[in-house]
Structures are given as C-alpha cells and as structure tokens.
Amino acid sequence: MGEFAAAAAGLFSVGHCQPLFCPGSGMCFGPENVVCKPIRKQERICRAKAVLKSKKTMQQREPLNFYFRYTFDAPLNESPAASFDQYLEDEHRVFKAIFPDTAKTQTKEEEWRIHMPAMQVLFLSVYLALYVKLRCKSMGKDYPPHVPHHISKILELDVTRWEIRGIAGYDPSDINLSVKGTIFSDRQGTQSWLRNIFDINLSFIVPPLLAWVSDNTMQSITESLVKTVMADLKSNAMLLAVADYEKFKKEKLKTAVNSKKLRGS
Template identity: 45%
Template sequence: MSEIAARSFVPCQHQVLVGHFSSRKWKEKLNMHERQCHALPEPKSKQPLIKNQMAMNSATYSSRMTTDIPLYESPGASFDGYLEDKPRVFNAIFPDKRRSQQLNEEEWRIQMLPINFLFLTVWPVVEMRLRCKSGGRDYPPGVPEEITKVLELDVIRWKLQGLDNIFQPSQFSLGVKGALYPDRQGVRTRLKGQLEMNISFVLPPVLAMVPENVRQPVAESVLRGLVENMKLRVNSSLLADYSKFKQETPKNRV
C-alpha cells in the first residue's frame, strides 16, 4: 500500500537496541558455539530427532494494519480507474526507482533497504505482484462483494542477502498480503486497506541461543514499523498521486 512496502518494502533502516545484549558480545558467543557444533557432529542414532529439534526451534511473527480515511473522487476520474494503472500505483507506492525493476505487466522486484534484527543485518529482495479484481470475484478475505474494484498486493518470491552461512535459517517463509479499495457509502467514499505481514523460519543453532522473550518483541517491533510505515505512505503519497491523476484527466480540467 504505499511503499506497501518500500519502507514496508522499501523500508527505512530499522535500528533495534536490545537491552544489554551487545552486538559484539553476542557475535563472539555465537561464533564460539558454532565452532563447538562443528567439532561435535551429531551421532547417527540421534538423526531422527532432527525434525523435532527443528520444530522446537521454529519461530513465527506477524503484524497487521488497516487504513480507513476519506477519499474525494471526481466524476471523470474515479479511483477505480486510477487503480487500473498498476505501474503508476506501484511508482506511487515505491518511488525509489533505483531499487525496483518491473518484471512483467503485474510483477516487480524490489531491493529493500537493510533491516536490523538483533545483531544481524539483512537485505531482503522481494518480488511483488499487483492485481486488480472486480465484480466480487476472488476478493481477499474481509473485502465486501459489493466493492467495485480491489487492488490486491502479494509477495510471491523472496531472497535474503547479507547473512553469513552460520546465520542463514534452514527454512524461511515471508508472507505479505494486502488490499486497497474505495468503499462508497451514499455520497461519501472511504479509502480502505489492509495489510498482513508474517515471517516463519527455523532458527539456526547460533540464533536459537537468544531467548524467545528477547527475540519476540524485537521481531514484532520490526514488523510493526514496516506496516505502520506503509500505512503512512497510503495516507500520503498514494493520495497525493491520485490528486495529480484527477488534475491530469481531461474531463476534470476547467
């Protein structure tokens, strides 16, 4: 929704400080632990325990936001027509063209700015798809069928850059789904949107040393910062671009 992730997906660099857990201290501790893990290979008799161990070391974090603000449409430049111009909407959401590349009619690749999580810094690269839907067909959950047009956002592929092998999770999934649409109620129209972001991964042994009561608030803070930044972009840059769209439409010119 606006930098429906370029700050949610092209986010600003999130700095998170975790009490007395210093980056240097943790790295020294974790590197020592990693060497011990390599020095003591797992006996074959314990291999069936690997799946249970992975389940114990798995983590899932999520965040969700909604937006609901007035939308002032013009008869000759409806918001439905604006949403149909997906490249324009994308550029309003992700204005930094140096970090994005259009792959096809409805998919873009985005190089996110670095995100700091505890003592790690990662550079995510995501591929995002924007689709317009109408007529109540295959609408995202929570969108009423009577809505005339919905822009659906979905991250379909991702990659993490900048992690050393010892910090790379063996399994990782990123889920981002969003929707943006005009809700017309009599003479009033509201711009409504929703975005849900969640991450799931199996902790590498060195990261599993960090207590969950430390990891969870940090992870949730990072995700919350991303979705709140996107909400800010929806409420500002996207609406500003729609205002330009109305001025550029011939039927609205005086």
C-alpha cells in the same frame, strides 16, 4: 558414532598444555609452569554427550510463527470524472506510489522486485528483496473474504517470493513469508474511504548465529521490525490517497479540457 567420537576427541584436546602468551602480562606460559589435570575418560564422554545434545536441541528448535493484520483508512475525495477505480487500473503508477523510495525492477508484466531498506537485527544487517505481484479485480470476482462484494474494484498485492541476505549459512527453507494486501475505495453515501488491508504470515527458525537469543526476545525484535516496515507503508498509503490521486485527478481534468477545446475548434 563418528560425530560422537569427533566431539569426544575435541574435548580431550582441551586438556593438552600448549604454549600461550597473555597480552599485557609480559609472561610466557608453557608446559614447564602450567599444571594440567588429566580429564578422566568418563568425564570426556559426559562432556561429549552434552555437546551433541546441545547441537541436537539447536537443530530441533521450533519455528516462531507470527500473524499480523494492518488496516489503514483515509478519507477519499473522489471525482466522477476521475474515480479511484480508474486510478487503480494504472497498476504501475499505484505501485510506485506505495513504494516511492525503494529500488525496484519490473521482472514480469504483473511482478516487481523490491529491495527493502536494510534491517538491523541485533548485530546483523539483513537485506530483503520481495517479489510483488499486482492484480486488479472487479465486480466481486475472486475477492478475498474480508472485502465486501459491493466494492466495485480492488487492487490486490501479493508477495510471491523473496530473497534474504546478511545471515551467513541461513537456509531459505528455514523462513516462510506471505504478504497479501488489498486497496480499494469504500463508498458510503456521499463519502468515500480509502481502505488498505495487509495480512502478514511469517514463520522462521532462529539462525545458528542467534541461537543464544531467547524466543521471547526474538518475538519482540520481529514484532518491532514488522511494525516499523508497516509504519512506512502506512505513510506511503496516505501519500497515495492524498497526493498522487489528487495529481491523477488534475491530469484527467486537464486531458478532458484539452479534448473539449480540440473538439470545439
């Protein structure tokens, strides 16, 4: 009842005549030249109910749910002396290859904090920080269901938590984000393929600042943002396959040659 009374009182105050100045009109309007019609009690009650109903509807707005799966494949020129499995074992190196241009900090032995580039959502600049965990798995043990057990080694990427800035008053519990990725070499005869598979589950309640935006529009904006982020990740994954792994092979070959020379001397 207290909230209802406050809303009713707020609506009633609209009917009071206060001195106003309209820029550019050169005329000051006051109580002497403005006629205000009194708002009837029943009308005030109806308006107050409408305000409270609108507020309640906003609070009960259903969350939007999304699921995305992205798969990136690229031919892989593996070397017996420096296999892709060996490359995956260097988790720090692979991580830096996947996220080359983002600010990152190692928080734990297997966890990194990534500051994603600012994302523009209508008139808001949203900043997202992800806590990413990397784990190397082998011989089919604890593999996700979509990875065949004959794959010798995988690198699993998991977003364990996140932080968001740029949306005033937004409760972190209003958004849920889960990102899981797997990277591995799929050997088929003499040809190897780099597989990158990412599953994204996203659920959020539209913030009050964007309550005027329809669900269909918010879905389109969200899908566009995720596609943009994943397009950048895809290009980085290709970099991982073509550039950094090639560099890794050369380093391994150079180390092997130097070791052979030392043994020969």
